[in-house]
Amino acid sequence: MANRIEQPSARQDRACPSPAAPGYCTPGTLWGWSPPPLPADTRLKRGVDRFMPRSGLSFLLFFGAVVALLNVGSAVPARAALLSAGAASLAAGGWCTLNFWRCRHAHCVITGTGWLALAGFSFVEAGLGHSLIAGDEGLVFLAVLVAGLAFEGVWYLRRGTNAVTPAHDAMHPLPVLACSLDGAALQDRGDRWRAFLADHLLEGRETQGGVRLVLRASPAGMAELRRLIDLERECCPWMSWSITKGPQVVAEVTAPRPEEVRALRAWLRAGPALADATAGR
Secondary structure, three states: OOEEEOOOOHHHHOOOOOOOOOOOOOOOHHHHOOOOOOOOOOHHHHHHHHHOOOOHHHHHHHHHHHHHHHOOHHHOOHHHHHHHHHHHHHHHHHHHHHHHHHHOEOOHHHHHHHHHHHHHHHHHHHHHOOOOOOOOHHHHHHHHHHHHHHHHHHHHHHHOOOEOOOHHHOOOOHHHOOOOOOHHHHHHHHHHHHHHHHHHEEEEEEOOOEEEEEEEOOHHHHHHHHHHHHHHHHHOOOOEEEEEEOOEEEEEEEOOOHHHHHHHHHHHHOOHHHHHHHOOO
C-alpha cells in the first residue's frame, strides 16, 4: 500500500513567506478575494508590500478608522466633518490605488479613482466651510464602493478573473503571480527543475486543479524533489504540493484559482522534459 505524505495545512501553505521573501503575500490576501501581487521587483514595491495592510487585523483596523472618520459628522462642526470625510476618502482611495498598482484588483479601478476624487471634493467643501451635497459625502463614498464591486463582478464574468490584465495576457498569467525570484536565481531554479525532470520524469498530465507528475523513484531523486518543493513553497506559496510514494513517486501540484492553475501548467511545461512528456495529452 502506498505511503502518502500529507501536505501542510492550507493555513501554513498560504502564509506569506517571511524573511526569505519579504513583502510577498499569497492568494490568501484579503481572505482569498484579492489577486496575488505582481512581482516586487523594486525596493519601492517591496516597501509597499511590507507596510500596506492587506488582510488580517491591520486591514480591519485601517478600514475601521476610515469608517470612523466618515461618521464623525454629527459630533463636530461642518468644516471638521468635511475634513474628516476628505481624510477618510484620501486614505481609502490611496489604499485602493496602491492595491491596484500591486495586484490589479478590478474594483480598485473605480474605488481608487472615485474615493480620491471625493477626497479632493471634500477638501474644497471644507475650504468653503459647508457641504455642497447636503452632507451626503458618506453616501457618495458608499456609492463609489458599490460601483467598484459591480465593475469587478462584470469583469469577473467576462474574464474569469478579478485582476485587470490585458486580454492577450489571459492565457499567460504568470507575471501577475507572486514569486520572490528574479534574474539569476530564477534561471538557477529553472535549471534545477529541468535537470531533475530530465532524469526522473516518467509521465506528466494536467489535472483539473493543476498537474500530476509520475517520477522515477530513487532515494537521491526523492531528496532532490523535497528540496525543490521546499524552495517552491518559499517563493511561490500559491502552489500546493502532495506526494505519494510507491514503486513510482507521484507528485500532485495544485492551485486554488483558475489563473493560478494556468500559470502552474505553463510553469511546469516550460521544462523540455515535461513538455515532451505531456505533448499530445
